Amino acid sequence: MRWMGLDHGTKNIGIAFTDDLEILASPFEVWPNQGEASLARLARLAKEEGAQALLVGLPLHKDGAESATAPLARKFGEALRDRTGLPLVFWDERLTSVEAERLLAARGVKAKDRKARLDAAAAAVMLADLIETRRAKGRAVGSAEV
Known part of the structure; x- marks a missing residue:
């Protein structure tokens, strides 16, 4: 199943995708958050990229409670x-x-370039966590169940 992962922020939206076999999670791009226009653009992208399910990051506090932006x-x-x-x-x-x-720094991405790529990399981190969780639970590729 090809997942589209999104790190939603008030200014930017980080976008990442998995491959169809749920082996890799890869950063795609960071887009400015433009409200309704972003939703329309993301819906088109999901279709173009063959996304079969969506993952959206939920901002939580350390204690697990939802943050003000949740x-x-x-x-x-x-x-x-x-x-x-x-x-x-x-x-x-x-x-x-x-x-x-940490991952971008380990890959040698310069500090000034890391900021521009951070939200997409964060979306990929979430997707990688999803993939790992699904594997641990024995979830079948093609199922949106976590």
Whole structure:
């Protein structure tokens, strides 16, 4: 199953995809968050890229409670689900930016370039976590069940 992962922010949206076999999660791009225009553009991208399910990062506090921006992420995810008809999973995005920053630095990406790529890398980190979780639970490729 090809997943489209999104790191929703008030300014930017990080985009990543898995391959069809759910082996790799790869950063795609970072787009500015332009509200309704972004939803339309993302729905087109999902179709063009053959996405079969959506993952949207859910901002949580360290104690697991939803942050003040969590309702915005939920509204965004639900609106994109409604536009695409694709199954939607919300995913804990705690520490994904920290991990994405570490991975980009380890790959030798210069500090000035890391900022521009960070949100897409964070979306890929979430997708990699999803893939690992699904494998551990023995979920079949082609199922949107986590």
